[in-house]
Amino acid sequence: MDNRLYFVLGDLFSIIVIGGFIGLLSVAIVGTDWNMWVAMIVMMVVGMALALPAAFLFGYWFGAMEIMVPAMQAGMWSGMVVGMWHPMSALSLSQGALLGAVVGLVVLNIIWALNVALRGTRHFAGGAL
Amino acid sequence: MTDLVTQDKWDKLAANFDVMAGNGAEKRWLPKKRELFSHMQGKVLFLALGTGLDIVAFPPGQDITAIDISPKMVEQAESRVAAYDGTIDARVMDVHELDFPDGHFDQVFTSCTFCSVPDPIAGLRSLQRVLKPGGELYMFEHTGSRVFPFNMMMKLMSQLTERVGPSMSRQTVANVHEAGYELLEVENLFLDVVKIIKARVPAHH
Numbered sequence: 001m002d003n004r005l006y007f008v009l010g011d012l013f014s015i016i017v018i019g020g021f022i023g024l025l026s027v028a029i030v031g032t033d034w035n036m037w038v039a040m041i042v043m044m045v046v047g048m049a050l051a052l053p054a055a056f057l058f059g060y061w062f063g064a065m066e067i068m069v070p071a072m073q074a075g076m077w078s079g080m081v082v083g084m085w086h087p088m089s090a091l092s093l094s095q096g097a098l099l100g101a102v103v104g105l106v107v108l109n110i111i112w113a114l115n116v117a118l119r120g121t122r123h124f125a126g127g128a129l
Numbered sequence: 130m131t132d133l134v135t136q137d138k139w140d141k142l143a144a145n146f147d148v149m150a151g152n153g154a155e156k157r158w159l160p161k162k163r164e165l166f167s168h169m170q171g172k173v174l175f176l177a178l179g180t181g182l183d184i185v186a187f188p189p190g191q192d193i194t195a196i197d198i199s200p201k202m203v204e205q206a207e208s209r210v211a212a213y214d215g216t217i218d219a220r221v222m223d224v225h226e227l228d229f230p231d232g233h234f235d236q237v238f239t240s241c242t243f244c245s246v247p248d249p250i251a252g253l254r255s256l257q258r259v260l261k262p263g264g265e266l267y268m269f270e271h272t273g274s275r276v277f278p279f280n281m282m283m284k285l286m287s288q289l290t291e292r293v294g295p296s297m298s299r300q301t302v303a304n305v306h307e308a309g310y311e312l313l314e315v316e317n318l319f320l321d322v323v324k325i326i327k328a329r330v331p332a333h334h
Contacts, residue, residue: 060151065271065322072282118321124312
């Protein structure tokens with residue numbers, strides 16, 4: 001995670017908006033009569049696919065892979081969670097957007113935690129991998 | 130012969146490349162790039178020049194040879210090359226067919242390059258030829274991830290992105306090793322995706 005405020009807020013803003021948008025879209029697309037597993041898979045694919053162009057948009061200001069990777073995960077998980085939830089218990093558009101945004105926020109925090117675990121320097125003695 | 134398909138792909142992107150790249154990634158990684166490029170000394174080869182976005186991170190006073198496969202990209206880079214406080218000899222060249230003698234350079238620097246080189250191992254071997262024995266390779270690259278689910282997702286993304294630009298799933302660290310370099314250091318900057326790789330040509334090469 002980048003500690004500079006501009007990028008912390010940029011990451012949060014981008015991923016919450018993308019998660020919220022995919023959540024809203026999931027409620028708009030999925031019918032309450034859909035099978036929840038079908039809804040989950042359809043919205044997982046749609047969420048991930050739509051998150052890519054959205055990531056390009058936000059990436060203009062905030063970064064490339066650092067936005068793209070969490071955006072696609074947020075899109076995928078928001079689509080899955082809201083898509084599955086809506087057939088079980090009908091959501092309004094605003095509830096879908098809110099749930100999607102929360103999922104996006106959770107995903108971003110998991111990625112930040114993973115980043116702390118993965119970043120750092122490895123030294124190689126003798127050039128071996 | 131120059132890879133005309135790749136050349137054409139980057140020529141088409143040249144006019145709008147700066148808009149497409151945005152300034153987010155440049156701004157985010159500028160301190161790290163400055164730190165990496167501060168190692169420049171001696172005869173330096175930089176690739177790929179693109180529109181010259183990285184020049185701002187170069188230390189002043191260096192004598193750098195910079196190449197790119199796309200003539201249109203090199204054309205776009207002209208003003209940044211001219212503004213550099215040092216010398217940049219910008220040339221159109223395919224990394225697979227470097228027109229330099231063996232052992233010509235002390236160092237090679239790359240910046241988000243090996244996501245786009247069609248045959249990365251051949252490209253890295255080509256760089257090794259023009260590096261002196263013990264010469265250093267410094268890379269700022271985004272690579273594929275080894276961590277699930279990022280690895281799966283980035284392979285999927287590559288199906289799309291490779292058609293218009295870079296791959297998202299290259300295993301560049303393994304490629305550097307396979308090309309015959311001695312790996313010195315790998316620094317993960319974001320997950321195991323954005324990283325700095327330092328390697329050198331074996332002294333007995």
